[in-house]
Amino acid sequence: MFSKILYIGEHDAQIQLKEDASLETDIMNMPLILQDNEKTILAEVKDLLDGSVKVKLLGEIEDGKFVGGVLRKPSLNAAIRPLSVEELTLIVGTPAFGFMELGTSPFYSNKKVYADMNELFSSHMCIFGNTGSGKSCGVARLIQNIFYNPQFVPYRSNFLIFDSSGEYYTAFSKMNEINPNYHYRFLTTNVNSTHEGEILNIPIWLLNVEDIALLLSAKTHTQLSIIEKMMKLVKIFSQSSSDATQYKNHLIATAIMTIMYSNQGSASKRDEIFSILNTCPTNEFNLNAPVQGIGYTRRLQECFLIDSSDQFSERVLLTEYVNQYIDPDLNQYEPKEVQYFTLEDMEKALNFALISEGWLRNENVYADAVSLKVKLHELVIGSYAKYFNYKQFISLEQYLSGLVIRDGKKYQIVNINLEDVDDGFAKSIVKIFTRLIFEVSRKVQRGSFPFNILLEEAHRYVQKDQDDFLFGYNIFDRVAKEGRKYGVIMSLISQRPVDLSETVISQCSNFFIFKMSHPRDIEYITKMIPNITEDTIEKQKSLQVGNCLAFGGAFKIPIIVKLDMPNPMPQSSSCNVVVTWTSH
Numbered sequence: 001m002f003s004k005i006l007y008i009g010e011h012d013a014q015i016q017l018k019e020d021a022s023l024e025t026d027i028m029n030m031p032l033i034l035q036d037n038e039k040t041i042l043a044e045v046k047d048l049l050d051g052s053v054k055v056k057l058l059g060e061i062e063d064g065k066f067v068g069g070v071l072r073k074p075s076l077n078a079a080i081r082p083l084s085v086e087e088l089t090l091i092v093g094t095p096a097f098g099f100m101e102l103g104t105s106p107f108y109s110n111k112k113v114y115a116d117m118n119e120l121f122s123s124h125m126c127i128f129g130n131t132g133s134g135k136s137c138g139v140a141r142l143i144q145n146i147f148y149n150p151q152f153v154p155y156r157s158n159f160l161i162f163d164s165s166g167e168y169y170t171a172f173s174k175m176n177e178i179n180p181n182y183h184y185r186f187l188t189t190n191v192n193s194t195h196e197g198e199i200l201n202i203p204i205w206l207l208n209v210e211d212i213a214l215l216l217s218a219k220t221h222t223q224l225s226i227i228e229k230m231m232k233l234v235k236i237f238s239q240s241s242s243d244a245t246q247y248k249n250h251l252i253a254t255a256i257m258t259i260m261y262s263n264q265g266s267a268s269k270r271d272e273i274f275s276i277l278n279t280c281p282t283n284e285f286n287l288n289a290p291v292q293g294i295g296y297t298r299r300l301q302e303c304f305l306i307d308s309s310d311q312f313s314e315r316v317l318l319t320e321y322v323n324q325y326i327d328p329d330l331n332q333y334e335p336k337e338v339q340y341f342t343l344e345d346m347e348k349a350l351n352f353a354l355i356s357e358g359w360l361r362n363e364n365v366y367a368d369a370v371s372l373k374v375k376l377h378e379l380v381i382g383s384y385a386k387y388f389n390y391k392q393f394i395s396l397e398q399y400l401s402g403l404v405i406r407d408g409k410k411y412q413i414v415n416i417n418l419e420d421v422d423d424g425f426a427k428s429i430v431k432i433f434t435r436l437i438f439e440v441s442r443k444v445q446r447g448s449f450p451f452n453i454l455l456e457e458a459h460r461y462v463q464k465d466q467d468d469f470l471f472g473y474n475i476f477d478r479v480a481k482e483g484r485k486y487g488v489i490m491s492l493i494s495q496r497p498v499d500l501s502e503t504v505i506s507q508c509s510n511f512f513i514f515k516m517s518h519p520r521d522i523e524y525i526t527k528m529i530p531n532i533t534e535d536t537i538e539k540q541k542s543l544q545v546g547n548c549l550a551f552g553g554a555f556k557i558p559i560i561v562k563l564d565m566p567n568p569m570p571q572s573s574s575c576n577v578v579v580t581w582t583s584h
Contacts, residue, residue: 001017001018001027002015002016002017002018002032002053002080003015003016003017003018003019004016004076004077004080005034005074005076005077005078005080006052007076008073008074008076011056011057011070012046012054012055012056012057013034013043013054013055013057013074014049014052014053014054014055015032015052015053015054015055015080016051016052017051017052017053027045027048027053028045028046028048029044029045029046029107029539029560030044030045030107031043031044031082031083031088031091031107031108032044032045032055032080032081032082032083033061033079033080033081033082033083033084033087034055034057034074034078034079034080035074035078035079035081036074036075036077036078036079038072039060039062039072039073039074039075039078040060040061040062040087041057041059041060041061041070041072041073041074041078042057042058042059042060042061042066042083042087042091042557043055043056043057043058044056044058044107057070057073057074058070058557059556059557060072061087061090064090065090066087066090066091066556066557068556068557083108088108088109088111090556091108091556091557091559092105092108092111092112092113092114092559093113093114093115093116093556094114095112095114096114097151097152098116098117098118098152099114099115099116099117100114100115100117100120100145100146100149100152101113101114101145101149102114102115102142102145102550102561102563103141103561103562103563103564104561104562105559105560105561105562106547106560106562107559107560108559113550113559113561115550115554115555116553116554117146117554119509119510119552119553119554120510120553120554121452121489122450122484122487122489123484123489123508123509123510123552123553123554124480124483124484124489124490124491124492124504124507124508124509124510125489125490125491125492125508125509125510125511125512125552126491126492126494126497126505126508126510126511126512126513127139127491127492127493127494127511127512127513127514128494128495128497128511128512128513128514128516128521128525129495129513129514129515129516129548130495130514130515130516130517130518131495132545133514133515133516133543133545134514134545134546134547134548134563135493135495135514136167136168136456136493136570137546137563137565137566137569137570138512138514138546138548138563139168139454139456139491139493139570140168140171140172140566140569140570141563141564141565141566142512142563143159143171143172143413143454144171144172144566144567147175147178147179147182147412148178153179153181154412155181155182155410155412156410157412157450157452158404158412158414158449158450158451158452159412159413159414159452159454160403160414160416160433160437160451160452160453160454161413161414161415161416161454161456162416162418162430162433162453162454162455162456162461163415163416163417163418163419163456163457164417164418164419164426164456164457164460165417165419165571166186166188166190166193166195166415166417166419166571167456167570167571168415168456168570169186169195169197169415169417169570169571170568170569170570170571171566171568171569171570172184172413172415173186173195173196174568175412175413181410182412183409183410183411183412183413184411184412184413184414184415185197185198185403185404185406185411185413185414185415186198186415186417187199187200187414187415187416187417188200188416188417188419188420189387189417189418189419189420189421189426189429190417190419190420191386191420192420193417193419193420195417197417199386199387200387200416200429201386201387201388201389201390202387202388202390202429202432203388203390203393203394203399204341204342204343204346204388204390205235205238205338205339205340205341205393206396206399206436207432208231208435209224209227209228209231210435210467210470210471210475211428211431211432211435212227212230212231212346213227213470213471214427214428214431214432215379215425215428216372216375216376216379217375217424218372218470219470220368220470221470222365222368222369223368223369223371223372224470226350226353226354226357226359226365226368226369226372227372229353229357230346230349230350230353231346231349232334232335233251233280233349233352233353234341234345234346234348234349235335235338235339235341236248236251236333236335237280237341237345237348237349237352238338238339238340238341238345239335239336239339241336243333243336244335245282246327246330247330247333248280248282249282249284249285249325250325250326250327250330250333251352251356252276252277252280252282252285252325252356253285253322253323253325253326254326254356255276255352255355255356256273256276256285256322257319257322257323257326258356258358259272259273259276259355260273260312260315260318260319260322262358262361264361265310266306266310266311266312267306270304270306270312272355273304274287274301274304275351275355276352276355276356277300277301279348279351279352279355280348280349280352284325285300285325286300287299287300287301288300288301291303291314291317291318291321293314293317298314298317300321302314303315303317303318303321304318339393340392340393342388342389343376343379343380343385343388344380346376347376347377347380350372350373350376351373354369354373384421384425387429396436396439396440397440397443399436400436400437400440416429416433418430423460426460426461427460427461427463430455430461431461431475431476433453434453434475434476434479434488434490435475437451437453437488438475438478438479438482438483438486438488441483441486441487441488442486446485446486446487447485447486447487448487449487450487450488450489451487451488451489452489452491453488453489453490453491454490454491454493455490455491455492455493455494456493457493457494457495458492458493458494458500459494459495459496459497459499459500461476462476462490462492462500462501462504463499463500463501464499464500464501464502465501474501474503476490476501476504477501477503477504480501480503480504480506480507480508481503481507490504492504492505492508495516495521496518496521497521497524497525498518498520498521498524505525508552509552509553509554510550510551510552510553510554510555511549511550511551511552512548512549512550513525513540513548513549513550514540514543514547514548514549515540515541515542515543515544515545515547516540516541517541522537522541525537539558539560543560544562546562546563546565547560547561547562547563548560548561548563549561
């Protein structure tokens, strides 16, 4: 069929066809070997010309190994032949230990394609495709293939899947039928879910300042400072040690004295002080605490009676009583450890901070302060409060360990379903879990506690945020750049890559691209994905449903893969309107 090489370019070559060559055979994307005395070059037909074909040079086979990329070019008199069986195996992989079956290759004689699991799942990954392109089925099959291999038992694997509709429940809920040591856990925000599972519950004390700022949609550094003060106070107010109690009294006393010597009227001062005493009372500071005078005793609230000169009638006694609890040395006090507290405790700490620091009296920060106050109160009394209703104290390490090991069961897949909450709250939850996992993984022996985080509809979470404006970093960007060495690996599944963080995409090493048609998305991935070529982009445009273009560190060359249908299937199919409209 092929006569001789006409010319050799930087990345391609032109090959003349024989005059009597029959083109009945589909030669587009046909793999070829260009071989001379020194080199064996793999090429692929990419264009049909008049009496010739243009081929792309893909790599070199040397000493029984395939190396992607071509440094040495074939000579013009190189022989042109099809691949041998052994050479084909070098391209599509073998079913060796540590390799997993992906599907078959339509362009490589429908041979099965195998990927290096270590290369695939120890690096960040992107899975892109239009709705209906087979993306969700591909993800389900990809994970199922890990556990379907009887020669490979990934007992200690940790896959954390975030999805917005619970579509993966049917694909993974019967994992223990494959192997009784495999288990699947389903956590959901939907209290009315038809799937058997548990309501998502996160200990509020495990959240840091950044997490709370996300939940409350904080947007200014002033709000961040208020949250920092609130978090320090709630940790102190939740403790009952003598040191903590002494510090509480110091804070309350200092706040009272600050208010007493402010330029407000006595009635306003009294109202603020009573608000503090009702919010965070102690034995020494509450409305009924006894205040001992000379020969008489007053209740604390009685010391705030206002006389005809608009002064507190017992201001001398009150000042002496309050001053005895002020200790400037305590200003440097830090809580020794986090204790159990609730959302309600956090709201009390915020109210104390706003009053004691005078933020509600400051015109410059009043709007920021009130905004936080309103949003926290809405969280406390709203429907989302139940997701932070943890009943007893648990440490971060215990919580994450309990996420994947519970009642003697090791859960290889934990599916968190976020279908019953809005995008803003869902995004906060995903960021919180990612931060918690990253924090723990950095503390343990490097890579000893790997987590693969799969983000379905990733464009809802991994956006081009400005978190670094407040926090100095974006958790997804940070994990993308640092997570691999700690074993925190992200897989982004999305139909709109244009909405994703450029930093995260640039750090991904493996890609599965199903059919995509939107020009902006195609242009975006062309610019953002390392080493992607125009030829690769063109291939994905004509993909059939269930076929994808796979390339990256886990693959020898970019290769079209037809994935097997998952078994069981995820609930990702479109609505059948014909059946629905005509059913009785």
